[in-house]
Amino acid sequence: MSWTDERIATLKKMWEGGSTASQIAEELGGVSRNAVIGKAHRLGLKSRPSPVKAGEKKKTVKPAAPAPKPAPKKAAPRVVAARPAPAPAPAPVAKPAAPAARSDNSPSQPMPNKNADLPKIVSVGPGGFLRQGPGDQQPPIPPAPPRRLVPAKPDPSIADKTSLLDLSDKVCRWPMGHPGEPDFHFCGTAVNPGFPYCVEHCGRAYQAQLPRGARRPPPPLPFGGPRVR
DNA sequence: CCCTGATTCGC
DNA sequence: GCGAATCAGG
Numbered sequence: 001m002s003w004t005d006e007r008i009a010t011l012k013k014m015w016e017g018g019s020t021a022s023q024i025a026e027e028l029g030g031v032s033r034n035a036v037i038g039k040a041h042r043l044g045l046k047s048r049p050s051p052v053k054a055g056e057k058k059k060t061v062k063p064a065a066p067a068p069k070p071a072p073k074k075a076a077p078r079v080v081a082a083r084p085a086p087a088p089a090p091a092p093v094a095k096p097a098a099p100a101a102r103s104d105n106s107p108s109q110p111m112p113n114k115n116a117d118l119p120k121i122v123s124v125g126p127g128g129f130l131r132q133g134p135g136d137q138q139p140p141i142p143p144a145p146p147r148r149l150v151p152a153k154p155d156p157s158i159a160d161k162t163s164l165l166d167l168s169d170k171v172c173r174w175p176m177g178h179p180g181e182p183d184f185h186f187c188g189t190a191v192n193p194g195f196p197y198c199v200e201h202c203g204r205a206y207q208a209q210l211p212r213g214a215r216r217p218p219p220p221l222p223f224g225g226p227r228v229r
Numbered sequence: 230c231c232c233t234g235a236t237t238c239g240c
Numbered sequence: 241g242c243g244a245a246t247c248a249g250g
Contacts, residue, residue, distance in 0.1 A: 003242085021234070035243050037234060042241070046235080 001030035003039060015040050127192040129202035162188025172198035174205075 001007075007028055014024045021036040028036070040046065123131045162171060162185050172187035174197050189198045197205055 020232090022232085032243070033234090034245080038236090038243055039241090041235075 008043065011036060011039060012043065012045060015045050125202060125206055127195050127199070127202055129192055129199045131203060131206060161185030172201055174198070174201040
């Protein structure tokens with residue numbers, strides 16, 4: 001496999017978009033994770049926030065190491081990229097809109113609803129989206145696509161859909177479908193300002209927390225994992 | 230051991 | 241230029 005312009009473009013997009021080298025390699029197909037990393041470095045896109053660690057030590061030779069190892073040929077002056085990290089995703093922490101009363105003491109207030117009628121917590125998030133209770137959605141899946149993707153090559157059968165290359169911080173990045181599927185795309189509607197998703201998907205991404213003991217058990221997933229559209 | 234990215238170096 | 245091998249860290 002050769003590095004065509006399209007493949008390089010995809011590599012750049014995904015690399016800058018935070019995808020791991022493994023994900024990029026699987027998406028491109030025909031290349032290994034190392035190939036992706038090597039190419040990324042050759043392209044100059046190195047040193048992005050890696051999960052391994054921030055202040056990572058390179059395996060460069062120890063300056064005072066008396067090891068009998070031969071001296072490295074190339075003394076590459078490592079340019080530390082001072083590029084600021086991309087905007088971190090806001091994680092609004094919100095208290096429950098209606099704190100549930102303790103059931104063990106102070107029974108002065110009668111409880112109108114028992115476990116048969118769980119309270120629906122709907123509050124308004126800081127961006128204006130409606131927060132929902134955990135049980136109100138069928139799929140509590142994270143917005144990020146699964147790490148292990150189906151082995152499929154990217155096929156450009158999606159014309160009007162928002163593809164990976166169309167992503168920007170102006171459009172909703174909520175994934176629609178599954179990567180590798182022919183119609184996999186992203187939501188693409190205008191984002192809720194200050195959030196990576198639109199208002200609707202903000203409501204999915206940021207959920208109110210029900211008080212302990214009043215939580216509904218996780219909704220039964222059919223089989224084969226979540227599949228949402 | 231799994232994963233991650235970084236680096237080296239023969240091709 | 242490419243990428244497997246290897247390394248270093250979580």
